[in-house]
Amino acid sequence: MPAYAIARLRPPRTLHEEVLTYMERIQSTLDPFDGRFLVHGAPAREVLEGDWPEALVIIGFPSLVHARDWYASEAYQALLPLRTRHMDGDVLLIDGLAPDYDPATTAAALRLAQLP
Template identity: 70%
Template sequence: MTAYALANLNPPTVLDEEVFTYMERIQATLDPFGGRFLVHGAPEREVREGEWLGALVMIGFPSMDQARGWYDSAAYQELIPLRTRHIPGAVLLIDGVAPGYDPAATAAMLRAASGAASGGTA
């Protein structure tokens, strides 16, 4: 199942040389784990609901194990400070949904669990 690394980053007002180095070197850390950028910064975006602050980075991996392997790799760990010293934000690894995922089935499961938890009927 596909997994993703998602980052909501707060871009700096001034780009430091370390940021350029990070950007130049990150792809080499992704390659051994099958990682590829799906979204990188998204300068053109339409916020349809709520407020979006920062920039979105989304990287796809063939599996969660490969996403973890990339993040925990010595090569990427070496790069992290180049970004975090200049671009604060949150980063998470998350599994995607399986092919054929049905949100209605998830709703039914949650409805049943909610009824059972509250003592009501589903």
């Protein structure tokens, strides 16, 4: 099942050279884990609800194991401070859904769980 690394990053007022180096090198840390950017900052966006001043990053992986192994890898951990010293943010890893996922089935299970 696919998995994703999702980051909501608060860009600094001035983009530091270390952040640019991080951006230049991150793909090489993703390649061994079959990671690929699906969204990277997305300059064109439409906020339909709420407020969203942050940048959104979504990286896809074949599985949660791949995503965890990438984040914990020596190569990525060595690179990570180049971003974290200059950009605050929130990052999470999350499982994706099977292609046949049906939200109505989930709703039915939740209804049953609420019955006395």
